[in-house]
Amino acid sequence: MYSKTISGALLGVNALIINVEVDISSGLPMFSMVGCPGSEVKESRERVWSALKNAGYPVPVARITVNLSPADIHKEGTAYDLPIAIGILESSGVIPPGCADRILIIGELGLNGEIKPVRGVLPIVSKAAKSNIKECIVPTENVREGAVIPGITVRGASRLTDVVEFLRSPSGKDLPVTRIDVKEFFEESEYSSVDMPDFSDVSGQESAKRAAVISAAGFHSMLMTGPPGVGKSLIAKRIPTILPPLSLDESLEVTAIYSVAGKLSEDTPLITKRGFQSPHHSITLPALLGGGQHPKPGAISLAHRSVLFLDEFTEFDKRVMESLRQPLEEHRINISRANYSLSYPADFLMICAMNPCPCGYYPDRNKCTCSEPVLKRYLSKISGPILDRIDLCVEMSRVSLNDMSNKAGRISSRKMRSQVMAAREIQKKRYASSAYRFNSEISGSDIDKYCRLDSDEKNFIENLYETLSLSLRSYHRILRVSRTIADLDSSEKILKKHILEAAGFRPNLEYWRNL
Amino acid sequence: MDISQEKDYIRALCSVKGLNGRLGKELTDHFGSASAIFSTDPKELPDLLSPGLVKKIIKAKDSLGTALPEDMHFTTIYELDYPIRLRAIPGAPLGIWYIGNLPADDMPAVAIIGARQCSPYGETISKAVGTYLGRAGVQVVSGMARGIDGISQKAALESGGSSYAVLGSGADVCYPPSNKGLYEQLKERGGIISEYPPGEKALSINFPPRNRIVSGLSDAVIVVEARQKSGTLITVDTALEQGREIYAVPGKITDRLSDGCNSLIGQGANVFLSPEIFLCELMEIFESKKNGESGIFIPSKDEKRIRHRTFSEDTKQKHRNFAGNDDLPQGLSKDEEDILKNLSLSPMTTDELCIKLPECSYPQISMTLMQLLIDGHVKQVSQGAFVRTYK
Known part of the structure; x- marks a missing residue:
């Protein structure tokens, strides 16, 4: 007898509805699975077999064929266990026919018949809602994650028997429906929690704090240099707190990535805060970009719409570092492998930190004894193209104990965030009719359009171009950064002072390249 | 023979x-x-x-x-063109290879030596001394190394003077390769000298013996910056054996790169106070040698080639403020003046300036620094640290 249930497959952070077809016919007892199943999907056979037996349902002694359609897409993961089991029970007559063909079912089975969590519930449920499916059954652990999607009834189940009972008599035993009001999550997440770091903890470090505001306002990538222990990570960790709060759409995007990566916990079904990813410098290419045999989003996608902090930047593998170039431009990463090709969003704010030389104390020659070639070799680990993509460079220095205790003049994250948001608002208006969102994205050809200068300022920056022997790229970079500084100053025109301040953040190529 | x-x-x-x-x-x-x-x-x-x-x-x-390779010359201690100063030192090389010229015997020659990893202070001083001596017609001898050596030689050449490099490799091998530009200039406007045959690599054991030639070719040795344990001090030892006057540039006692110089002064070396005073004293040394006091014969021809000035005690006193031309340039804004007053030759970051000038905001300081950089009053030594430039 033939039966059909509905499940979902992941394609990057998007999902696809999969029909799970089961047919039981007479013949030698066997259990075969077709439709391009991956290795975990093939193993599903054993889990389903045992789960059915241990849950007290007779496994039909017949020829069982399972097809996952569309059959030409590679299937992965363990979410097909539950729909296959339900399909077999329906085909063998335990469940009345047709009662499961409008319900999306996902879940992994244990050998004893319990239902275990899977990854990617959010995008699959979201896809189901869009495909006009009204109801779905997901593992209890994942139910809150699915419940954030409006317009679909999400039921959680923890045992195979509960699902079977529910499907047999929908009026009888009910599976609990979970509903979540997304707005509530946003209200409670309004940066109110006490354990969040705050910029008011940072004393001194004016240059890094200022750069952080500019970086957050115009989405400019930033590089901090300074001796060890000076507070580079301290600053970086606080940058998410000055970014504007996530909007609902952004939050769903980010949550989908976390869901696919299997990083959502049961009590945070929705990511509502800007995240902070700080991978260790030993990170491999697939871990950073995503991919692998069972494709998962990498650190840059987990940092989507938030901060990717690369500490000890020079220690990263050269290939890993260079691989950031494309996602920095395109805000997403395309991963193509022999058996799949997918794309994850990766719109992150890159914040890097490094020591100024191998020993960490250059240019203080009292402490630093690094010779010129050693320094050169160290700095050359950061290639030109990567340095070109960094808009803000700051050097930090040690704060004396005396200044550390000086609480005056400290600025809170809340205040900095309001500056950032005001500048963002200006950018939103400016780019309403263009593809841009932030000043950092302005391309060289549009720079004259958005960073228009009066003749005085024009002469000034041309003079700057000569005296500081800038490259064309750094000239554009100074203009983009000065646009953001002017926005922070609520000035429509870019003034000389904005250009001067922006020039202070340029990478000093005398140090980086020639010495 | x-x-x-x-x-x-x-x-x-x-x-x-x-x-x-x-x-x-x-x-x-x-x-x-x-x-x-x-x-x-x-x-x-x-x-x-x-x-x-x-x-x-x-x-x-x-x-x-x-x-011999093209352009290269070889001379022996038995010949007349062999430098007279060098001939007199203990263990003088039997023969030397050179490209360009040898230092002229009838002109004063000074060795300027110091640390390879020098500070902006050392860089400024060696540049100023090299320039001054080059302009005065004094020949600058050094080892063409990174740091003090190369900087002072480059400055001497740029100011129109002549300079001579003594290498620890063959004269046809440019070491360090990063000084290729200087090497080529030296060929034209001075000379490259080596006691090692052409093609010899720059081996570390070659350097201490080479130092005896650096001081041997000179009338006096200026040590600009040296750590307490420094190869520069080996040169000083051999220079003393050769009876050369040692001048050490004093530094702050908190600067590790000045420890060597300061302790040399403690041991009785001359204090280098300013290029002007140094030149006066150098001329005295040079004249006395010429008059045969030290037993070295120096032929006297065309003595006027040296623009030699005598200084009254009064002027000497004035010049004591070398590089401490502490007067601020004219026409600066108040912010610019405040910042320049706080800057010296020790690198300082914008953050440190923010602490020193609490009444100024960060953007204000950063902006002013950039303006000063454009106007050439400060120099950026790393990503965000600045030193003052003295003109």
Whole structure:
């Protein structure tokens, strides 16, 4: 007898509805699975077999064929266990026919018949809602994650028997429906929690704090240099707190990535805060970009719409570092492998930190004894193209104990965030009719359009171009950064002072390249 | 001894490592000439020569008669063009290879030496001294190393003076390669000198012996910056053996790069106060040598080539504020003045300036610094640290 249930497959952070077809016919007892199943999907056979037996349902002694359609897409993961089991029970007559063909079912089975969590519930449920499916059954652990999607009834189940009972008599035993009001999550997440770091903890470090505001306002990538222990990570960790709060759409995007990566916990079904990813410098290419045999989003996608902090930047593998170039431009990463090709969003704010030389104390020659070639070799680990993509460079220095205790003049994250948001608002208006969102994205050809200068300022920056022997790229970079500084100053025109301040953040190529 | 016939033999002998010094000279004196060494049966060479050295001598015979590379010259201690100052030092090289010229005997010559990893202070001083001496017609001798050596030589050449580099490699090998530009300029406007045969690599064991030539070619030695344990101090030791005047540039006692200089001063070295005062004193040394006080004969021709000024005590006092031309440039804004007053030759970051000037905001300071940078009043030494420039 033939039966059909509905499940979902992941394609990057998007999902696809999969029909799970089961047919039981007479013949030698066997259990075969077709439709391009991956290795975990093939193993599903054993889990389903045992789960059915241990849950007290007779496994039909017949020829069982399972097809996952569309059959030409590679299937992965363990979410097909539950729909296959339900399909077999329906085909063998335990469940009345047709009662499961409008319900999306996902879940992994244990050998004893319990239902275990899977990854990617959010995008699959979201896809189901869009495909006009009204109801779905997901593992209890994942139910809150699915419940954030409006317009679909999400039921959680923890045992195979509960699902079977529910499907047999929908009026009888009910599976609990979970509903979540997304707005509530946003209200409670309004940066109110006490354990969040705050910029008011940072004393001194004016240059890094200022750069952080500019970086957050115009989405400019930033590089901090300074001796060890000076507070580079301290600053970086606080940058998410000055970014504007996530909007609902952004939050769903980010949550989908976390869901696919299997990083959502049961009590945070929705990511509502800007995240902070700080991978260790030993990170491999697939871990950073995503991919692998069972494709998962990498650190840059987990940092989507938030901060990717690369500490000890020079220690990263050269290939890993260079691989950031494309996602920095395109805000997403395309991963193509022999058996799949997918794309994850990766719109992150890159914040890097490094020591100024191998020993960490250059240019203080009292402490630093690094010779010129050693320094050169160290700095050359950061290639030109990567340095070109960094808009803000700051050097930090040690704060004396005396200044550390000086609480005056400290600025809170809340205040900095309001500056950032005001500048963002200006950018939103400016780019309403263009593809841009932030000043950092302005391309060289549009720079004259958005960073228009009066003749005085024009002469000034041309003079700057000569005296500081800038490259064309750094000239554009100074203009983009000065646009953001002017926005922070609520000035429509870019003034000389904005250009001067922006020039202070340029990478000093005398140090980086020639010495 | 007919030098024109002997020269080839001496050159072959000098190519043997270990023989281009006291031992080679003694050997030549013992046999009467270099050619005699080569014509002697190897078994009869004195016992004091190690078997390895004997082998090298036999091998060196093959190189007899090879042509010198183009542009390169070779001179021996027996010839008139050999620098007079160098001839007098203990262990003077038997022969030297050079490209360009040798320092002129009738002009004062000064060695400027110091740390390779120098601070902005050392850089500024060596540049200023090199420029001043170059302009005054004093020949600057050094080792063309990174840091103090190269900077002072470059400055001397740029100011129109002449400079001579003594290398620890063959004269045709540019080491360090990063000083290629300077190397080419030195060929034109001074000379590259080496006691090692062409093609010799820059081996670390070659450097200490090379230092004796640096000081040997000079009338005085200026140490700009040196750590307590520094190769520069080896040069100072040999310079003292050679009876050269040592001038140490004093530094702050908190600066590790000045420890060497400060302790030299403690040990009785001359204090380098300003290029002007130094030049006065150098001329005294030079004149006294010329008058034969130190037993070195210096031919006197065209003495006027040196623009030599005498200073009254009064002027000397004035010049004591070398580089401490502390007067601020004219026409600065108040912010600019405040910042310049706080800057020195020790690198300072914008953050540190923010702490020193609490009444100024960060953007204000950063902006002003950039303006000062554009106007050439400050220099950016790393990503965000600045030093003042003195004009």
